[in-house]
Amino acid sequence: xxxxxxxxxxxxxxxxxxxxxSVLNSIFFYIMxxxxxxxxxxxxxxxxxxxxxxxxxxxxxxxxxVWRKYDIVAVSKFxxxxxxKQGLLLVxxxxxxxxxxxxxxxxxxxxxxxxxxxxxxxxGNIDFSNPGVYFLALLVIAALPAIGxxxxxxxxxxxxxxxxxxxxxxFVSALLFALMxxxxxxxxxxxxxxVVLAVVFLLSGSIVPCVILHFLNNFITLTITAYIPQIxxxxxxxxxxxxxxxxxxxxxxxxxxxxLIYAYYRAGQxxxxxxxxxxxDNGVVFEEYSIYAYADxxxxxxxxxxxxxxxxxxxxxxxxxLFTKHGIAAAERExxxxxxxxxxxxxxxxMFSVWLAIGFAVVYxxxxxxxxxx
Numbered sequence: 001x002x003x004x005x006x007x008x009x010x011x012x013x014x015x016x017x018x019x020x021x022s023v024l025n026s027i028f029f030y031i032m033x034x035x036x037x038x039x040x041x042x043x044x045x046x047x048x049x050x051x052x053x054x055x056x057x058x059x060x061x062x063x064x065x066v067w068r069k070y071d072i073v074a075v076s077k078f079x080x081x082x083x084x085k086q087g088l089l090l091v092x093x094x095x096x097x098x099x100x101x102x103x104x105x106x107x108x109x110x111x112x113x114x115x116x117x118x119x120x121x122x123x124g125n126i127d128f129s130n131p132g133v134y135f136l137a138l139l140v141i142a143a144l145p146a147i148g149x150x151x152x153x154x155x156x157x158x159x160x161x162x163x164x165x166x167x168x169x170x171f172v173s174a175l176l177f178a179l180m181x182x183x184x185x186x187x188x189x190x191x192x193x194x195v196v197l198a199v200v201f202l203l204s205g206s207i208v209p210c211v212i213l214h215f216l217n218n219f220i221t222l223t224i225t226a227y228i229p230q231i232x233x234x235x236x237x238x239x240x241x242x243x244x245x246x247x248x249x250x251x252x253x254x255x256x257x258x259x260l261i262y263a264y265y266r267a268g269q270x271x272x273x274x275x276x277x278x279x280x281d282n283g284v285v286f287e288e289y290s291i292y293a294y295a296d297x298x299x300x301x302x303x304x305x306x307x308x309x310x311x312x313x314x315x316x317x318x319x320x321x322l323f324t325k326h327g328i329a330a331a332e333r334e335x336x337x338x339x340x341x342x343x344x345x346x347x348x349x350x351m352f353s354v355w356l357a358i359g360f361a362v363v364y365x366x367x368x369x370x371x372x373x374x
Contacts, residue, residue: 002070006345007161007349008160009064009068010156010160011351011352011357013064015357018180018361020056023056024052025049032048040128050141051140053145057148076151077159081206081208086203089267091216098217098220099256108184108186117372117373123222123225124225137226143215146211153176158202163343163349166202166332166339174197175191175358177191179362180361180364183368258322265334
């Protein structure tokens with residue numbers, strides 16, 4: 001069985017997932033129409049709709065793998081994740097993502113409210129006075145979407161798109177991830193967070209940390225909504241100062257987030273010896289521009305960890321390089337090298353289904369916008 005997809009297949013599975021979600025949800029809502037009430041402030045149809053959506057996504061991806069005859073485990077990179085340092089960094093990455101990107105969500109919310117858009121996040125209507133409701137929401141709204149959406153976007157669409165280049169894969173998959181939520185208010189937030197998830201996937205070579213990071217993001221935001229409403233109230237009380245605090249939050253949060261992702265990248269690098277980066281004994285060692293083969297012998301003692309001051313100097317140098325063409329190319333090269341099992345197939349691949357997927361996602365997004373305005 002194949003262990004890789006092409007970009008067009010990523011567009012196709014995304015389109016099929018949209019169709020599958022729409023068809024199953026339509027069938028469910030038709031069957032349950034007028035027969036159910038509400039639970040904890042949210043209609044039972046909406047509660048079950050969350051579950052049906054994720055079932056549809058997983059089912060479509062699985063059936064697509066059977067149809068196209070590829071190894072779904074290999075493509076989605078269901079691999080053990082044993083890097084403790086990278087695992088510990090997922091919590092601050094999730095927190096900084098919220099700090100950095102929440103102002104984008106508030107900006108979109110202010111804009112769409114100004115033009116008369118009525119809509120938002122369904123979780124904001126839930127009554128969390130019963131702790132059981134909170135744990136149910138953790139399962140239905142936090143855990144299941146983290147599994148289903150990552151299975152589709154980072155586990156299938158991203159590896160397919162990355163065959164056209166890491167930059168293309170990261171940003172186009174993030175765009176489709178944002179559009180698939182059909183929530184104009186959250187579009188900017190979901191796009192930015194989708195970029196973070198895509199980078200984490202490529203640096204990890206495993207879908208597991210993406211599921212964990214996605215769940216942490218959902219868990220934190222849901223917990224704040226349920227039990228720390230003072231944060232929302234404090235933001236509302238800032239009034240005009242929201243623009244100032246939002247700008248500072250976005251700028252500082254983004255800088256810290258980039259540094260954390262750089263630390264995540266460094267934590268995943270093989271330890272360096274006096275002779276270079278040893279992959280295996282009697283194996284091949286890859287450096288930036290050269291390849292060396294070493295005779296079989298015990299690996300030398302690894303160098304000591306980088307001093308804190310040197311790390312931050314290197315991190316800020318990396319941050320500054322992202323504003324240069326050479327720095328962006330170097331970052332893309334590192335993402336590519338981290339995933340040598342995803343072959344680069346060039347920019348002349350059949351791309352019709354990719355552009356079609358983007359077009360359909362935009363249409364769905366516009367329909368959601370119009371529904372909120374009417």
